[in-house]
Amino acid sequence: MKLIFNLKMTTLLMLAFCCLTFCSGVEKEDNGGITPPPEPPVTGDVTMYITTNTRSQDFKKQTVDFSTKDNMSPTTLKLEPGTRYQTMDGFGAAVTGSTCYNLMQMTQENRTKFLKETFSTTEGMGQSYIRISIGCSDFSLSEYTCCDTPGLENFALTSEETDYVIPILKEILTINPDIKIMGSPWTPPRWMKVNNLTDLQPFNSWTSGQLNPAYYADYADYFVKWIQAFEAQGIKIYSVTPQNEPLNRGNSASLYMTWQEQRDFVKTALGPKMEAAGLNTRIYIYDHNYDYDRNKPENADQGQYPLKIYEDAAAAEFITGAAYHNYGGNKEELNFIHQSRPDKELVFTETSIGTWNDGRNLEVRLIDDMREVALGTVNNWCKGVIVWNLMLDTDRGPNRDGGCQTCYGAVDIDRSNYSTITRNSHYYIVGHLSSVVKPGAVRIGTSGFSESGFYYSAFENPDGTYAVVLLNSTSANRMITLDDGAHHFAYEVPAKSVISYRWKK
Secondary structure (H helix, E strand, O other), X not given: OHHHHHHHHHHHHHHHHHHHHXXXXXXXXXXXXXXXXXXXXXXXXXXXXXXXXXXXXXXXXXXXXXXXXXXXXXXXXXXXXXXXXXXXXEEEEEOOXXXXXXXXXXXXXXXXXXXXXXXXXXXXXXXXXXXXXXXXXXOOOOOOOOOOOOOHHHOOXXXXXXXXXXXXXXXXXXXXXXXXXXXEEOOOOHHHEEOOOOOOOEOOOOOOOEEOHHHHHHHHHHHHHHHHXXXXXXXXXXXXXXXXXXOOOOOOOXXXXXXXXXXXXXXXXXXXXXXXXXXXXXXXXXXXXXXXXXXXXXXXXXXXXXXXXXXXXXXXXXXXXXXXXXXXXXXXXXXXXXXXXXXXXXXXXXXXXXXHHOOOOHHHHHHHHHHHHHHHHHOOOEEEEEEEEOEEEOOOOOOOOOOOOOEEOOEEEOXXXXXXXXXXXXXXXXXXXXXXXXXXXXXXXXXXXXXXXXXXXXXXXXXXXXXEXXXXXXXXOEEEEEEXXXXXXXXXXXXXXXXXXXXXX
16 A cells, blocks of 8 residues: 555656646746747848748748858849948838727736837837827827817827827837837818818818918927927927828818928928927828829829929928828839939838728738738838738727728737737738848849749848848749858748848848
């Protein structure tokens, strides 16, 4: 009996020891899942991130070493650093009121983890450029501006900024102090609006209307006060646009602003007021679709909106460049605008996924969005790429009546627990750029490998590294060699995948 008892005790102790040893290597997440123990660090000459459209590889980090053999590969993509294009500002998403609200519903631990995965340059994707609204947008908790009572002496940040937007921005800046922030208004204060520029009757509505020319100076002061209010919170505003979607009257918060109006507003008020205040915040005009919404009769003369403003030298002096969305027209418009005014910059500031384009179907969207949005805009001279909401909930909100109620976020968070996150195509396409292409990188030329279904862009980073982001939209794996003149290496790129490379010269 004593022998049997001792054997049983020995067995139990061994089981307990094994269980203790195994359990110490796993971590239980808030959503009930089990996170495996951290993988050992991967090392090699070239760091890569790979995502397939089936998620069989989900932003998977891999490495490969330089080859010591002569390069005889017929599928060699050769970097040409002597051919230089635009310098990159960064990549990211809009941090809307809705995004901030959803983030604030998370536990501090989970929120910090997600923000590090997204913005950290050492522990995550290193997203580097975000867009916020000046006042409300269609993804805010309410309609508001920072001066809803007439008179600029009534300017003040609202609870949406102080309780949600600013705390989240401060957390992001703690993780990535170099993040660039763009501000765009959806509407001015309603008391600055008129029904049209002929009647000049008050227009007390969040939606549509035009800016009363009598309030150009006041509205420019509003911009200055808003920038200064954020800077007083330690949040530097890198750039602004005078109006989100100026040719779209129909958004829940909106303002119609022709190129003639925007030219005059920037030339006579916004530019001079910002300069007088000592602000170096950049101004990007337009901020709307490739096709200038010319399907609407009132927009018939609005084509090439930025070029018409640039023709006025006094206005152009205050303008860094133009911003574009992709809800209409073709990305080739970017190249046309650049060729017409190569002295002015281009940034891409908004695109959405939603129910209308099968937005949660990564098998389709990863390929299409990487081709059209990420690489498509960068290869047509954009210095930055910003997608719409960083985070929405699983009910596509919070959102406003009259705005987009069918949009998905770059990620969607489960509203039942504010813990489970689904990463959609926009999160991956931005991450594949930001993870290897750093602010200050210069897009460079390439030669050699060129086959239908493959899209790519190459860069030289300020830290002396090269980066390449490549899309294989075909249904076959393909061995591709990259060669920078001093080093070369080969890697089999999976079918229907995106791969990002970075290596030291």
